[in-house]
Amino acid sequence: MKKLQWDFYSKDTLSVAQNLLGKILVHEINGKRLSGRIVETEAYRGITDKAAHSYGGRRTNRTEIMYGTPGFSYVYMIYGMYYCFNIVTEKEDIPEAVLIRALEPLESLDKISLNRYNKSFSSLNKAQIKNLANGPGKLCNALAIGKSENKVDLCNGSLYVAKDDINDFNIKSAKRIGISYAQEAANYPWRFYIENNIYVSAK
DNA sequence: ACCAGGATAATCT
DNA sequence: GATTATCCTGGTA
Secondary structure, three states: EEEEHHHOOOOHHHHHHHHOOOOHHHHHHHEEEEEEEEEEEEEOOOHHOOOOOOOOOOOOOHHHHHHHHEEEEEEEEEEOOOOEEEEEOOOOOOOOEEEEEEEEEEOHHEEEEEEEHHHOOOOHHHHHHHHHHHHHHHHHHHHHHHHEEEOEEEOOOOEEEEEEOOOOOEEEEEOOOHHHHHHHHHHHHEEEEEOOOOOOOOO
């Protein structure tokens, strides 16, 4: 499986958000591959997007990475207890990113289950399996993504997105989640997900 | 099934 | 001091 490279991420954010669906997010830890298929994403379109951290050109320590090279990670803490994992898109000085919202767990299921519930995968019920990574905070927990994974190069390291040639799914779009403060931007259909996939966080 | 409310701290103003 | 790109629990039905 090949790591997606710079050219994949250096496109307009709405395209990258859709193109990421079906790809595999991989975190290699001590030679073990923790991975899941990306089934839900959201686009955050920088300067003109009231829901984006970089809205209006806001440039702080936290958002600085969004102004940098595409293909880097942007991980931030939210609500004091969860991390969200984003991938920087576009080009330098255009502060846009894609939030990864949900994964279908694929490899190292036991490790993923331990990270989430401190239980072995075989002891999980159906609901617990579904809830392993169907949300931005959950998937960070599942794949052990935290602040040390902020600002890393996804084209060259132990955290990356791998190409996968599956195409047999439909893409649906919908309003983004958790941004009701963002006025008209709250209604933009910039959330994308794989139709009928049970690991999507919301319909 | 479906709410309502609370946990909890980094970040920004 | 206010806000927050979330998740879980415990109530009612």
